Amino acid sequence: MSVAIVTDSAAALPGELAARYGVTVVPMWLSVDGVPEPEGKRSLERLLAASDVTTSAPTPGEFETAIKETRARADDVLVLTIASSMSATHQAALVAGSAVGGPVRVIDTKTAGGAQALVVLAAAEAAAAGAPLEKVEARAREVIERVRLVATMPSLDHLVRSGRVPGVAAWAGRRLGINPLFEFDRGQVRALRPALSRQAAFERMLALVDRGRVDGARLHVAALHALAVDAADELLDRVRVLEHPTTAFVAEFGPVMVVHTGPGLAGVAWWWEQPAG
Numbered sequence: 001m002s003v004a005i006v007t008d009s010a011a012a013l014p015g016e017l018a019a020r021y022g023v024t025v026v027p028m029w030l031s032v033d034g035v036p037e038p039e040g041k042r043s044l045e046r047l048l049a050a051s052d053v054t055t056s057a058p059t060p061g062e063f064e065t066a067i068k069e070t071r072a073r074a075d076d077v078l079v080l081t082i083a084s085s086m087s088a089t090h091q092a093a094l095v096a097g098s099a100v101g102g103p104v105r106v107i108d109t110k111t112a113g114g115a116q117a118l119v120v121l122a123a124a125e126a127a128a129a130g131a132p133l134e135k136v137e138a139r140a141r142e143v144i145e146r147v148r149l150v151a152t153m154p155s156l157d158h159l160v161r162s163g164r165v166p167g168v169a170a171w172a173g174r175r176l177g178i179n180p181l182f183e184f185d186r187g188q189v190r191a192l193r194p195a196l197s198r199q200a201a202f203e204r205m206l207a208l209v210d211r212g213r214v215d216g217a218r219l220h221v222a223a224l225h226a227l228a229v230d231a232a233d234e235l236l237d238r239v240r241v242l243e244h245p246t247t248a249f250v251a252e253f254g255p256v257m258v259v260h261t262g263p264g265l266a267g268v269a270w271w272w273e274q275p276a277g
Contacts, residue, residue: 063096114222151267216275
């Protein structure tokens with residue numbers, strides 16, 4: 001029995017990885033100066049220059065179409081969505097899965113960005129190895145429980161406007177000139193102790209990655225960014241100095257994520273795969 005994977009564009013899964021494992025990516029939506037368009041239609045730079053930008057989830061119909069097209073080449077379908085606490089995407093996928101019927105499972109990854117991409121990739125690798133739906137789902141849930149995402153950004157203003165963190169956190173960052181750090185944990189943004197510089201923030205993130213190491217464990221990591229590819233490349237290079245990751249890639253935020261975080265975000269998502277036994 002073959003299993004195919006469907007996700008949404010909030011996962012920031014690199015196109016080459018999606019193509020390699022046959023992952024179907026359903027785009028999020030933007031409304032730019034009152035005109036709706038699917039994510040990916042215009043560059044981030046042009047998007048940020050627009051005066052009024054809002055975001056929305058894919059419709060149930062879009063997920064239904066994606067699932068039906070995927071079912072044409074696979075027996076079973078696993079849909080992995082951005083955290084339900086952040087978007088109506090999960091609910092749209094649930095509605096679509098019910099409408100299609102049959103062997104379709106929909107899972108809330110409780111995360112986004114590079115962490116969501118790591119969940120999707122682990123499930124896709126299990127599916128490519130011939131695992132049945134139950135084992136592919138179990139693999140996804142294992143990674144959901146283990147994966148972490150920590151990032152820094154020039155300010156928390158965009159997250160405050162989206163209601164993700166308290167306004168006092170952004171005020172403190174501007175007032176003190178510090179680099180905010182946050183963790184996206186179980187579908188919630190949690191502010192961490194800020195760093196005094198961007199490099200200090202990087203050191204803190206790398207220390208968190210290294211803290212989970214145990215003998216024989218394998219590291220899976222994604223460096224994530226919003227219009228800060230040099231910073232993501234640096235982070236990934238520095239992770240490779242600490243460890244030789246089994247999985248390592250750069251996950252670039254799409255326009256919908258950048259609208260909520262603002263440009264300049266850089267961080268890491270990772271999970272440690274424990275040795276057998």
